[in-house]
Amino acid sequence: MDRIYLDANATTSVLPEVVEAMRPFWSETFGNPSSAHHAGQRARSAVDHARTSIARLLGCSAKEIVFTSGGTESDNLALDGVLTPYLDKRQPAHLLTTEIEHHAVLYTAQALRRRGAEVTYLAPTSNGIIDPEAFEAALRPDTELVSIMFANNETGAIQPIGKLARIAKAYNPAILFHTDAVQAAGKLSIDLTGALKNVDLLSISGHKMYAPQGTGILFVRSGVHVAPLLHGGPQERQRRAGTENVPGIVALGRAAELAQSWLASDAPGELAALRDKLEAGLLAAVPNTHVNGSTEHRSPNTTNLRFDNVDAEALLIALDMQGIAASFGAACQSGATEPSHVLLAMGLSPAEARSSLRLSLSRLTTAAEIDRALAIIPAAVARLRSLA
Structure with a gap:
């Protein structure tokens, strides 16, 4: 059948071109990117190339890309990483999100709420889109973070992320804006220096865009601090400890290159x-x-x-x-x-x-x-x- x-x-599925790109990094080029010797530096070069390719897809700087294990970790790092410093100091922290987020956001919001954060959940209109006026009315002086999905995983509905982020920054420039773009990356144009210039954090997952499961990134705009979820080595500019998944990162970089060509056609x-x-x-x-x-x-x-x-x-x-x-x-x-x-x-x-x-x-x-x-x-x- x-x-x-x-x-x-x-x-x-993982595209054949992506499989071919990652194949050498399972056995031939297996060095640790943190090692100073030749094998390690070949792996480091491959990671850097992938980082640049993903940055081109998103319209951002390569140094703003943090590699993760996927969309769930990226969402957790964005929400927990921004709000934990406030909660640790017992300072007011308000998260504004929606009722239609992926559970990676919803369950993280619940966990933050149990730790003392205040969370507001916006309902969508009947067509699955957040009303900008309702969004603006929900902003508060103590709002530290907004998290709204770019494209919904169940209906495909696209939120007016650029407009919502502009509204948040006009209300208070200090508000950080996160979007879960797992279902948007590779399907929709993303320009973090253009229409999405007010977005501070953005999550993508490799296995939604023809790379393997277990790969992803969090875009962290320069100047934005996120407290790490994982502690250990200094990888990813001390934002995500642990030896990099070189084959997966190479695959995600190649998938980003293919997505950029696909979107331009x-x-x-x-x-x-x-x-x-x-x-x-x-x-x-x-x-x-x-x-x-x-x-x-x-x-x-x-x-x-x-x-x-x-x-x-x-x-x-x-x-x-x-x-x-x-x-x-x-x-x-x-x-x-x-x-x-x-x-x-x-x-x-x-x-x-x-x-x-x-x-x-x-x-x-x-x-x-x-x-x-x-x-x-x-x-x-x-x-x-x-x-x-």
Whole structure:
């Protein structure tokens, strides 16, 4: 059976070019980047090259890139690293975030709250986007940090990050602004010296952009201090101790180079057209089907659809048996009995959230696969409805 992978927001395959780039660093060039000898310095050169490639993708300085193990660690380092110094001194610390963040942010916010931080959670509008006026009204004199996701992992909805960061800085230039860009990097243009010049911290994860799992970065703007989560060696300018994952870092650097070329081509529009074909075809073929979230401001690969009177978990199982991989929420929440917190925050009922399916395409998705999906999914929905 030829399988159709429509769960790219959970993880992507590692591109062949990325595999080739990292291959020598498993065995041939295995030195520790902190070592002074030739082998170590070859590894250091590779890490530096990758850092520069990622900086080019994000429009920032290479020295502002901190390598991590992935998006979760980057989010933790951003929130905990900014607010811990205040909490250690028992000073007021207010975090402003949203109800639709990834759990890497939400659970970190909960942990900080238990330690004494005050946290405000903004609700989105029904289209999954944060209202700038509501955001401005929630800012406080003691707000130290804002953390708002760039593109939502479940709906693809894109937040007006540049505008929100400008509002925060106009209210108080000392406020630090973090965005979880895990679902944006490699899909959307990111310019930290242009439209996002007021963003201070930004997280990305390698396995969402065709690099291996276990790699990521946190952008830390020059002059911003984050207290380290890990203590040990002086790596990453003393912001993240531990011997660098050289193969993973090399892979992420190569993936960034490929992403930069992909973004500069017609490919993002072509991917969005494939997504739109899938979405329009399902809306036409399956009665009582609805799109969750904004259709105007969203990442080019994602659609979240609600099939009335269908249990999404049952639909996922049926589709998997026919060779289609999809999702009904964040991969890290797979198996959870609770409906999507993102969809609930947007105003859907628990029953509506449980009947919703996320379909996320990759750069490798083909038109033929979309045609096959359009034949399989409507039949599966009809079969489940007939059994209800």
